[in-house]
Amino acid sequence: MSAALAALATAPALAEVESQDPIRLTTHDWTGQIVNATILQDVLEKAGYNTELVQADYIAQFAGLKTGDLHVAVEMWETTGREAMDEAVATGNVVNMGEGGLVAIEEWWYPSYMEDRCPGLPNWEALKDCASEFATSETAPMGRYLGGPVTWGGFDEERVEALGLDFEVVHAGTDAALFAELESAYQREAPIILWVYTPHWASVKYDGKFIEFPPYSKECYEDPAASVNPDATYDCAKPSGPIWKVAWAGVEEKWPGAAEIIRNYTLTNEEMSAMVSAVDLDGKSIEAVAEEWMAANEEKVDGWIN
Missing domain, CATH: 3.40.190.10 (Periplasmic binding protein-like II)
Structure with a gap:
């Protein structure tokens, strides 16, 4: 009952x-x-x-x-x-x-073991120099960012383009698939960077950090002049x-x-x-x-x- x-x-x-x-x-x-x-x-x-x-x-x-x-x-x-x-x-x-x-916090997240392969993390600019460290056989030489299901939104493709990151955004089909892939990669210390959110158990169970992107502002999503790329919007962190x-x-x-x-x-x-x-x-x-x-x-x- x-x-x-x-x-x-x-x-x-x-x-x-x-x-x-x-x-x-x-x-x-x-x-x-x-x-x-x-x-x-x-x-x-x-x-x-x-x-x-x-x-x-x-x-x-x-x-x-x-x-x-x-x-x-x-x-x-x-x-x-x-x-x-x-x-x-x-x-x-x-x-x-x-x-x-x-x-809520929703942002790109990586396991701490990736810091040896990509010095400079969690600063987002480190990703410009080591995108290939996050590559898979399907995306090489570009890094792969594992996003949430497409229905979640989030403007990840727009941010990759706005910040000039050599990453391909691949969307997990479900919430369960997203974290199953994190579990598999973490056990093997395989390269991964993905969408993690809180409140959730993932950032407690696994040792890792959120990427530090340029600070979010509402203007960043609306005005190209508001953040680091004067020709694009979404070139900043997600809101929290x-x-x-x-x-x-x-x-x-x-x-x-x-x-x-x-x-x-x-x-x-x-x-x-x-x-x-x-x-x-x-x-x-x-x-x-x-x-x-x-x-x-x-x-x-x-x-x-x-």
Whole structure:
């Protein structure tokens, strides 16, 4: 029995909520986000709401959020989703529901053993002189940068071109494939540089560092004169910052109690990293991890609901 179903025994009667229509929460293609959405689902169901989890593309989901076909997205990362979020909010059909408690870093990352092969790291300019050290048989003599799934965005191809790096961007098909390749390379001390993000277990389990690119600014993404290459944009680091919650604007009118819960709901980086580790490394199910979190945080959850 899921935590959500078990909790219904103590939840208010369904008749007490504003609508029994299902609140549709989106899920994407990485473990932490699905854990996050599942916990919020359990919280809402404990409050008596009917919910559904709906698989959706990270950026393309905004089409459904604007129309009300989808209702809640629990993770929009400052690092990769801010532009899409701001555009959607500007239409008036999507509402920013506040910070979700998590603080994001997404950037190029390499294992520490690569510093002997590429002196000057983590400074990005070292990559100009040793791109071949990151080459594979498919990309040689160019280095290979292993990016996240294409749906994650991130402007890696644009940055490679803007900074004149002799790297080919190759996208992993899934979150699991991305970190499976890191595991394989790390065990063999094989060359690798790839997209790593936090909160996640990878930067804790493995010894390595993020590349230090020119500092991020909003202007760097918009004005070629704002950073190191006067003829290109995206020639800087990715942004870092909060992970936001967003919702269809109609949520607050149709389910005002749920909207308040969603605004109150937060997780910490430490909680998320531990839960992702439990799923990806220890083999626990997402449902079991969410149920354990609910049981350990009953007082907090009741405060959000009441």
